Amino acid sequence: MNDGDKMRFLLTCGGTGGHIYPAVAIAKALKAQDPACEILFVGAEYGMEKDLIPREGFRLETITVTGLSRSNPLAAIRSLWQAGSGVLRARRIIKAFDPDVAIGTGGYVSGPAILAASLAGIPTLIHEQNAFPGLTTRLLARFASIVAVSHDAAVARLPKAKRIVVTGLPIRPAFFQTQQVTARAKLGLPADATVILSVGGSGGAENINRVVCQVAPHLLENAQIVLLHVTGERYYDSVVNWAQALGCPEAWPERWQVIRFMQDMPAALAAADIVISRAGASTLEEIMAVGVPAIIVPSPNVTDNHQEHNAQAMAQQGAAIVILDNVLTETTLFSGIKRLLENPDELRAMAEASRQASHPQATRDLAALVNSLL
The missing domain is CATH 3.40.50.2000 (Glycogen Phosphorylase B;)
Structure with missing residues (x-):
């Protein structure tokens, strides 16, 4: 010393x-x-x-x-x-x-x-x-x-x-401080929209991107829904091509926003009603700090399968639904989102459980x- x-x-x-x-x-x-x-x-x-x-x-x-x-x-x-x-x-x-x-x-x-x-x-x-x-x-x-x-x-x-x-x-204080009204105004989102955020980590997640593209047309049948789809650099062009091929001209690009990299993640999470995400430790801590109900798809390509352990710990606290990567399909993801949207009491309970689990x-x-x- x-x-x-x-x-x-x-x-x-x-x-x-x-x-x-x-x-x-x-x-x-x-x-x-x-x-x-x-x-x-x-x-x-x-x-x-x-x-x-x-x-x-x-x-x-x-x-x-x-x-x-x-x-x-x-x-x-x-x-x-x-x-x-x-x-x-x-x-x-x-x-x-x-x-x-x-x-x-x-x-x-x-x-x-x-x-x-x-x-x-x-x-x-x-x-x-x-x-x-x-x-x-x-x-x-x-x-x-x-x-x-x-x-x-x-x-x-x-x-x-x-x-x-x-x-x-430890995470940035902004995750605890950003409010939904402020975040939506900052991102140019309607105050009364139902915002679903999909993010696959800093590098993106191919399977999440692909399945979110499959689910998007069903979600956008609901005129209240705005989908913020953060692809990651590697998958941006593929997602844009998939989205355009699906032919949703009335929803493109205002209600299905395909984003290469989200510069202001505190605002994106604060604006969201539901987040679809991988299960990196920092990402989950950020989600809990904001208090967003989450559908978590842990990456299977990590040492000791630690993302699944992270995701299950969050689910046990009542703050997340877990869908394993090998069962992530258009049907399983849409069913999870639909369940939450149709049960506002469950959505509120998950949001509160998420905040209570934060540090x-x-x-x-x-x-x-x-x-x-x-």
């Missing part, structure tokens, strides 16, 4: 925005509490963090690390070798920076960095976003001073943690846990 006047915090994260943005939120909270404190991020050499962290105004050091392959033995050996080298590189970074606390929010790079900090006697906190903890969290739980989790369901899956606290997941103080609580380690 450093002997200087300034507090120093090392944060490590990488791979996806779901790991990076919580770390940025914690860093900003620590900086707001103590503007003189020093922040250093440790990320992977070729991860998204290489661009995102400097853009947020923080210094970044990198180490070379890759995910552990579970199907290719040679790739697995290389990953393990890189992990060992990563620990040595992380030890050098830690020795030079001399942090008071090290914080990890996931991604493979967190493993070497948090392990090196723990071995150096530095207090550590790790945060797990998913209901089913990832491999890095499961391995680090026994070393970390505190394990913070987003879901109650994760607690039983980390039996070796020294101390575990349910905090929720508006997650960032504050995580910063407090970090400070408790000083």
